[in-house]
Amino acid sequence: MPLSLAPDAVGIGLKHQHTEALLAAPRPVDFLELHAENYMGAGGPVRETLAALAERYPLSVHGVGMSLGGAERPDPDHLARLTSLVAGLSPALVSEHLAWSRLDGDCYNDLLPVPLTEESLALVARNIDIAQQALGRRLLIENPSLYVRLEMNTLDEADFLAELVARTGCGLLLDLNNAGISAHNLGRDLDAYLAALPLEAVGEFHLAGYSLDTAVDPPLRIDDHGSPVDEALWTLYARMTRAMPAVPTLIEWDTRVPSLARWLEEVERARARRPAPARNRTRSPA
């Protein structure tokens, strides 16, 4: 029986160094988010531990390798693996990225930028349709961290995402850190960007830290998921959750992974920054 997810839930990423503590302790977080590709082996202890965690925690399956933002259709083998993983776990949330990472049979382990054109819009919408039909459920699409401004863009990112929602029925994973990074790196107006998004489609927030590449002028913000959430982002998060109190939040920390205790401090900060929890509301699996 899938575990339901409270709309004001705060979760953390699933890291192998914390699994023992997460299984042993009283449930210290509301949910766990796993990178889908790390759990697509055929079996073994990693899968067995995940099955045990799935009995205790609502899960969010976060894909990083579907390459929905490319001209190619989703790799059917990879999509089948994701579908199998999702079917086995019945997670509360399933998400992917507005990005591409595969071309001509080679995979590039990064989230590469998508030109925002009418052609891309049609292809990404097609790919999301294919994925959602295979999964039999709604995907949340995450806004990207960007390091390049593409002169060929004919659409704003917020409009592009809004049109994907309208065409495919997908939801959005609003990564506030990514939004801030892209605003900084591209000289984008963050408030205008957020105002233009279809916020009613947002099904999850991501929060994370970033680093600064000062070797270039002006410095670039780098989405390294390796540091605490900065104060400006907490302020933005408080503002967004006042307007959108029923959206679960995930604190990402993928590099220089901290102790569980340190990570839970960030969870408590998130809980303190958002409005008092609404009662008797749960988010069932989409």
Next chain:
Amino acid sequence: MSPLADWQRRFIAAMHEPGIETDADLGQPAGLDVYRNNIRQGLIEALATAFPHTRTLLGPRYFAAAAGDYARAHPPADPRLMHYGHGFADFLDTLPPLEAHRYVSDVCRLERARLDVSHAAEAPALTAPQLAGHPAPEALVPAPRPATRLVACRHDVAALWRRLEAGGAALPPGEAGDRPWLAVRRDGRARLTPVAPGVRHLYGLLDGATTLGEALAIAAEAGDEAAAGEALGTLLGLGALGVPGKPSTEDIP
């Protein structure tokens, strides 16, 4: 070709060519460097995670350089990075500075095998009591369990492997020679064991299409009957063989 596909191909070409002037429509050079660095560093880190002992033997700087060269020449074909680096040991074999250190590739192959069996599908092991209790064991058709890999080492790296596993300083390898190992996951734990050439021979014969009786007869012709029986005992003791009648081909290598 669609305009998006053409743009993506030019973008990837730019990822492979640091320092050259790129088309303006790909984005600003400083930003392209971020993506380029993310791809390269991500794959170096994936290989470092997969091959920690190899990294210890080569040292972090040489390992990073070799891993970066490998990543550039061999990008992953699968977004599951747990499967990345199957050709890394062969690549190390081509590096002239490692001419006198080919045992490093043996350690690299053992690490790859350990990863493979760790993520392989589960399947019950054929045990000696099951075999002893079977009315016609010679007619069984055993096969390697999915969580089993045979590794062909070319040096005696047993003592070195034990030292690396214990976190100690590296030892010189033993003599060069034919040194087969078996990697087997059983009860959730991957174990790597050096085995005799006769064990490898019988393991190769038990391919899921040959009866146990036929395989033992062929193995006995190559050596002696007692050695073939001993090899079977080793394979059963390690849990390397699957339950007869249960195909083990669902594993994804």
